[in-house]
Amino acid sequence: MPLTRVIEQTVPVTFRYAVQFTHGLFGPENGVLRDTLAGKGGESVKVLCVLDAGVGEAFPDLARQIGAYFARHADAMQLVAPPLVVPGGERVKGDTRHVGQVQDAIHAHGIDRHSYVIVVGGGAVIDMVGFAAGTAHRGVRLVRVPTTVLAQNDSGVGVKNSVNAYGKKNWLGTFAPPYAVLNDLDFLAALEERDWLSGLAEAVKVALLKDASFFTWLEENAPALVARDLEAMEYAVYRCAELHLAHIAGSGDPFEMGSSRPLDFGHWAAHKLESLTSYALRHGEAVAVGLALDCTYAALKGMLPEADWRRVLDLLLALRLPVYVPELGTSAQDPADPSSVLSGLNEFREHLGGRLTIPLLTHIGRATEVHEMDFGLLRRTVGLLQDLHTHPTRGTSWLSTKAPAC
């Protein structure tokens, strides 16, 4: 009898962390960071701070402010060194030397599992530092201070981290929930136009998947959001983060062991477009194009009512988000060609593993999953979006005349 014995092992783990929304996080009177870090035994904790160079440029006084904050709270927490500055943007995820640089600092300053790494920056820097901190000592405590709309409403609040490898986005990474997330809304005011707007693509995405009334709110508030109304943005960020967090907590598969990843709606094309544009396209912009692509595909397929499709495209356009980029290519595309956006479908499947599983919209606020995509119809979809992009004045009313549901 070859099989003598079996032990069925079950390991339950519960991760808990708070996502806090505040203003002026490093201001002298703000107690949020201190309350997050202060040791329960009254001991002073060690903290390594990593700062996104782009944020440092936008807020030249920030490093000094951080130093002053720690000096004020020296009884509870000590900065082991001045903030370690790393380049911002997706490039930081493509060079493993940055991971080494953060780990060198963790080692040199004796940061342990009860010490803290604080990362202040955009989603890419948070991802990279998260990977460095998540593998040092099998995970030291990470406090994320996301500074962009995208990082505050999506990438910075979840349980993943990563860097790029083999020319593929997020190829290396771990699942490692943060110790805490501190969203300082004051950082958003300084964002340049593209970053202010592009992060809203994730809000559109999660509203489409989960919450029709949030979608309506976005429609109503699109003009205010475009006009940089900070109060509107605060609500958009909060509600989007809340919907993402509720999904992660309730999905039953936060570490993505199965094939289903509804939050990656629109992302198969988005990841590929980011890579095809060498990350000149922002993640949020790429997601907007990906949403336009998959929603138009669903409409052409007859899964999504045309009126809903029109609302989606109109909202993306009202938020000044792109719905087409030249890298989407033309109808001649070959899915086996890595320079074709269609090859992104298989790369997406491979990253998830298992069966291809693509979320597609059936109504605003509701999605389903499909396991194959029709390349011919995808090429038609691209053609339609190109058309809409070339003749924006026609608006979205052209679909019904030009491309009846099939």
Place this chain on the structure above:
Amino acid sequence: MPLTRVIEQTVPVTFRYAVQFTHGLFGPENGVLRDTLAGKGGESVKVLCVLDAGVGEAFPDLARQIGAYFARHADAMQLVAPPLVVPGGERVKGDTRHVGQVQDAIHAHGIDRHSYVIVVGGGAVIDMVGFAAGTAHRGVRLVRVPTTVLAQNDSGVGVKNSVNAYGKKNWLGTFAPPYAVLNDLDFLAALEERDWLSGLAEAVKVALLKDASFFTWLEENAPALVARDLEAMEYAVYRCAELHLAHIAGSGDPFEMGSSRPLDFGHWAAHKLESLTSYALRHGEAVAVGLALDCTYAALKGMLPEADWRRVLDLLLALRLPVYVPELGTSAQDPADPSSVLSGLNEFREHLGGRLTIPLLTHIGRATEVHEMDFGLLRRTVGLLQDLHTHPTRGTSWLSTKAPAC
């Protein structure tokens, strides 16, 4: 009001995996591996196999057998390439090129989250491959086939993986439970003397912590174990794995977010001794010395009854495990000197983080935790073990005359 809103996030995750004990895993009639891997949808799954060079040498026909097994089950599973051979032993954890080599293969062969990496080898190779697989695509499925006593009864059944960095054992790693563990007891018969015996140190450890009757079983079966009785070894491995697994499942802190790590009993000195001997000392041998050290310390401290202490030392000696090595040093040791074993206490604290927490025995089968260790008493402990090592014929009865409890 600086703090505007808080979302308290709770992420429950449950990991499940089977630890199976079998014989002749790659034999043509053994269905265990096939049943573990076969896709539920009837599709054929991709498998990358990584093989410990030491195991390949001990079983020169193994690579061919593995190939034949997969050929026989080609409907359900395909080997993407001949087994990738990596060096065995702790050295493989010190050179990050090996992690790169495994990840190159994962990438080149399109191993995704629903494909498999099978690692056949000792604990060090399993640790290294686990880190490579645990970070590729944020974790591809890993099936561990541990080939040593130590890996089958302890390191190969748990939820951790790691490599060494900055001259420190396990500095880099993740928590990532395996997809399955397949313990083929036939591998044990080929082990050289040192590896056959040294893995039993973890059995002594977990018996001391958790199960006095298993300790008694070990005492009674020590002669059979030393005489390489395979049936006795099978039970020792099974019971030790079972106790480790039960602890991990029930501890409430499998990912070690707190300060308490009872299973690391005897390990503060063990990790340091491994490093001081450049890993010439096997992990199990180092653990035996570490157990002798901490039990003798507890006896001298008056925490552990002398009769219990004597049983511990007698069992270690009966199993031909070391209780002293020259690297333990002499009484002149300085805990601030990294070449002193005493410096291992702080390195251990730093790896865990937070407060120093050392498990010490109070009775056979029961431990408590202390938060400081007396360096003077530790030096005396070392002196006593050196004495016992130099004059083994005196036996353990000398403690009461020479060193009354203080």
